[in-house]
Amino acid sequence: KEKDIMDVWFDSGSSHAAVLDERPELRWPADMYLEGSDQHRGWFQSSLLTAVATRGEAPYRAVLTHGFVVDEEGRKMSKSLGNVVEPQAVVGKYGADVLRLWAASVDYRGDVRISENILNQLADVYRRIRNTARFLLGNIGDFDPVKDAVPFDAMTEIDRWAVLRLRRLARRAIKAYREYEYHVVFHQVHHFCAVDMGGFYLDALKDRLYCEGPASHERRSAQTALYEILVTLTKLIAPVLAFTADEIWQYLPEHAREQESVHLTTWSEPPAETPEEQAFMERWERLLAVRRTVTKALENARNEKLIGASTEAAVELYPNEATAALLGSFTAEQLAEAFIVSAVRVHPAGTAVPAGALDEGTGAAAVVVRAPGEKCARCWRYSETVGAHARHPQLCERCATVVERDYGHGS
Known part of the structure; x- marks a missing residue:
């Protein structure tokens, strides 16, 4: 029986020298050491001791610790309790991106909970994000950003609001990624898709997208906003929803894809919000x-x-x-x-x-x-101008004008 034990973690505590110094593609010190909260007196401590003793500085620039996975009621997972959630089973039922979304949604600094109920809720969030992307893709099919994009200052007010709201999301999400606050990214993206987009903007936009002239300024303004939202949102979700983001990217018009895969692109951090933009958003x-x-x-x-x-x-x-x-x-x-x-x-x-x-x-x-007034058969809005147009008595003035001008139904 060995009695002269200095440190049971000595081997792993010296791994920084064995790994970082020996591999030419790596560098010493490490950018980060990542482990569970039980390693403060284990691997983190022994690595610190060996590095300070031999080099006078820590072997890592940052340490990130996480809690343990427990069940919905906070109990430790155990086969005897029957509460073990197998990752491969989750991937098989929901897909890898839902499991990744769960991992991003929790505040990992404490113990994190997982269960069938929690995963079902996350699957709903995933569908919300995916359906937002589907709507955006479905409404830019005839949009060429090179020829059709409307300058920001010429966009309609509500479209400028959407773009500025997107830029706020991008600033907050990029900051959260850099600070390893992935649950902040999750909540910000979910709120943007569920409340700002699904709960307001995309519904308000449908009349212009479907009823204005195909190449009209009103519709192109909306499409300009949708295009910027789609590209930026896809890049923001890519680190978490890796497969979904790349699938979205492949459906973008070819001329709109700056790289073959979204994972080969980089974030473009929006400029700081100006006082005028801040006043606009407050309004x-x-x-x-x-x-x-x-x-x-x-x-x-x-x-x-x-x-x-x-x-x-x-x-x-x-x-x-x-x-x-x-x-x-x-x-x-x-x-x-x-x-x-x-x-x-x-x-x-x-x-x-x-x-x-x-x-x-x-x-x-x-x-x-x-x-x-009466209901317009085309846009379904009620207007006192319905019936005023001799050739299109079932249409409002706006729709009659669009039909004659853009679809050749004027005679």
């Missing part, structure tokens, strides 16, 4: 707060069977003085697009608010009424 944040009131009012009207689709509605807004100035900086058409309704009317500040108006404390009370 839109206030509008989106009003939109939440409108959305709730539309939901109430739908429950009361006043309307079905939101395009059957017109919204009457009764703002306070500050919000009246905000709403006055947008046109009625811009407000209708943001709220996804057929018409919006903003009453002057101080106008008596009718009984039944919804006031959520966002600076404007909202009343939903049936939109005037």
Whole structure:
């Protein structure tokens, strides 16, 4: 029996010399030592001792420690408890990217939980991100960024908001990657896809994408934003959703792929937000707060069977003085697009608010009424111009103009 034991970790503690010094493609010290939290007095400590003793400095530039994987209730995994989750089984059922997404979603500094319920939730998040990419891809098929892109300053306001929101995401995500805060990347990307895109922008955009002229400024502005969002989002998710990101990349138009694989590209960190851009985003944040009131009012009207689709509605807004100035900086058409309704009317500040108006404390009370006019057979919005065009009596003025100008149905 050996009794003269100096350190049971000595062999692994000297691995920095055996590995980093002996392999020409590596360098000493290591960029990072990565291990579980039980190694603070093990490998990390013995490596530090041997390096300081022989070279006077640490063998690593950084140390990152993580907790252990436990079940949904925080119990240690054990075959006797039947709570072991096999990685290969997860990959077989959900795919490797869902397992990678789970690993990125947890704060690894403590013990991390995994279970079938947690994986099902992560699979839903994965589908949300994937479906966002599918929508973006499906709407840039006829878009050539070289010929069709609209300069940022010439884009519509809502498209500029989307691009600036994307750039905020990129700045936060890149910073989080550099600081190994992968769960921050997960939450930021999920919020962007589920709330900013799926919960607002992409729905508001559909009328312009589907009903404006194919090469119109309005549609090209939207496609310019969608293209930038798709390329940037694909690069941001690539370290986590490695296979999905590369699949998306292969479906990009060939002239839009700067490299054969997304994994051969690099991030382009957006410039710092200017004071003007910050003021622009604050203005839109206030509008989106009003939109939440409108959305709730539309939901109430739908429950009361006043309307079905939101395009059957017109919204009457009764703002306070500050919000009246905000709403006055947008046109009625811009407000209708943001709220996804057929018409919006903003009453002057101080106008008596009718009984039944919804006031959520966002600076404007909202009343939903049936939109005037008839339903356009093409865009499904209600307009008093439906029936005014002799050759296209079922279309609104906008749709009749587009059909005649862009599709040759003028005679």
